[in-house]
Amino acid sequence: MNEVDDNALATAAMTALRERGPLGLEEWAQCVSEFGSPSDIAEVLEYLDDPIIGYLPGGQYVALDGLLEGLVFTHRLSDVEIASEVLEATPDLEPVLRFASSIGGEARVFEAEFEQDLLRERGIDAVLSRRVVVLPRGALANFTAGDLVAVAVEDGELTVWQADVEDEPDLAQALEKMVAENGVEALEAVGWQLAVDDSSLFTVPSTPFGEMFAAAGYEDQ
Known part of the structure; x- marks a missing residue:
């Protein structure tokens, strides 16, 4: 794949991620299958370097600009x-x-x-x-x-x-499920996954994230 194709693929891939994400790697590759075989595309996407891309604990990718807007x-x-x-x-x-x-x-x-x-x-x-x-x-x-x-x-x-705090979510149950399924993850990714799973979270000023995390019995490593 030449440089022009790489740039075009990256642009198309980010558009797909914003419109259809979160997506697993294979799903994401299928969204831009016009650029080649899914296995070849997946290899490129796995190493796509864009600060907007977030990697979720469950293995999906998400466009952070869309996810975090308004949070x-x-x-x-x-x-x-x-x-x-x-x-x-x-x-x-x-x-x-x-x-x-x-x-x-x-x-x-x-x-x-x-x-x-x-x-x-x-x-x-x-x-x-x-x-x-x-x-x-x-x-x-x-x-x-x-x-x-x-x-x-x-x-x-x-x-x-x-x-001022307007909401005090209890994250214990959601975090217990997430950790049981995926193990310990980077706290930023945990925050993204929580926002994906519950669109009502972080929509108003809440207890600081680290305090909610600690109240649920976890520590940031």
């Missing part, structure tokens, strides 16, 4: 986060940050291990989070420790605001 995840602030205006996104905000590099105007999403100089400039020596959200100065001026920030996808953009 809200919250995070409870610490004194350090307020002082530095850097949010430790893991685990609460992980499901919504995979494909994002920015939030609104000046806020940015970074892989923490690659931004040590920036973190030190904000007065942080180390973080436990895989990803951090660096907010513009003054963004958390009216917050105190324990307040919630909400991060949501609206029209493809990530927005941040101060929030």
